[in-house]
Amino acid sequence: MNEELARLLPPPPERDVPPGRLSHHKERLMRLIDEDRPDATSTTPADPAAGSGRDATVRGPRLQRPRPALWMPAAALALAGALTAGLVTTMDSGLGGRTSDGESAVVLLDRIAEVAADTKVTPVRDDQFVYVKSLSAGAEAKDENSVFVPGKPYKLEAWLPQEPGPVKQVALHYESGAWVPVRELLPPGSAGTPAGIDRPTYEWLASLPTDPDRLLDRLSRLTRTFEGQEKDQAVFDKIGELLGTSVMPSRTAAALYEAAARIPGVTRIENAVDPAGRHGVGIRRVDGHADWATEWIFDRHSLEYIGRRSYLTADGPMGKKGTVMDESAVLERAVVDKWRERPGS
Secondary structure (H helix, E strand, C coil): CHHHHHHCCCCCCCCCCCCCHHHHHHHHHHHHHHCCCCCCEEECCCCHHHCCCCCCEEECCCCCCCCCCCCCCCCCCCCCHHHCCCCCCCEECCCCCEEECHHHHHHHHHHHHHHHHCCCCCCCCCCCEEEEEEEEEECECCCCCCCCECCCCEEEEEEEECCCCCECEEEEEEECCEEEEEECCCCCCCCCECCECCECCHHHHHCCCCCHHHHHHHHHHHCCCCCCCCHHHHHHHHHHHHHHHCCCCHHHHHHHHHHHCCCCCCEEEEEEECCCCCEEEEEEEEECCCCEEEEEEEECCCCCEEEEEEEECCCECCECCCCEEEEEEEEEEEEECCCCCCCCC
16 A cells, blocks of 8 residues: 555645745735735746746745645555544634644644655655646635635646756646746846755755754744744745655655644644545644634545645635635646656556
């Protein structure tokens, strides 16, 4: 079972929504809070090496989000009854689910870390690509002054290069019959983006410390925050991004879950649902400054990472409480040898 799951190797970002849209959502939210958030976009020409198609618009000096949201492979393992017995204190989640206290969330994350540590993962070569097929949806607004409304789910395929870099094309997407090269906005003369926190390759992830405290400290130093965003929330989101968009050694995945368990404010969701309609358990953290929640969704029995979503936790200029801003469910994941190659082709 472990070997079969390992062959499905872990997305995002991934992209949960068309390039730049989720970053736009977050930037707009921070501008509404601070009234001085800068906004810049850039569109780069297509890369002949990747094939024809429209280019993704990328915000800021680096590709923040979206990226393909992926899940980590895990061995089939049932949830222990101890995850709920005597530990759960519920409260309103704002989306109809129920959340438990931080202690129960820590127990769940520790259990997920154990599963991740026992999962066999074949190392990915520098000349290979991570492939992911996902079902994603993102909120949309008519203009800067309109509230957001949920968008329709769409299928997305993504290819992520694993070479250390620097590279100028950080991903290739296929959606709605079009190929979309994804590039970061780079300064003139730049050789491209090397592997790192915003372009995590297998080799870079393998270099991270596996002690959860040291890892959390490293991620805190490497992770940038939006204006008005809590640092703990930025790190939580970054960990989810790494888990969702990358293939990594089993011990690194386990350490990331253990590090997440040390972040204040994490809670457990008793019934989380991804855009494919799959029900599971979730780990959530709410940014109280921004009224924004991020939630990771896991299969209730195997503890596989199957999706993610972000939503508003209070009524505001962006929309009503509970509005899902972006979400993604992983349908397939693999490692391939070249651009545009699909598993089994």
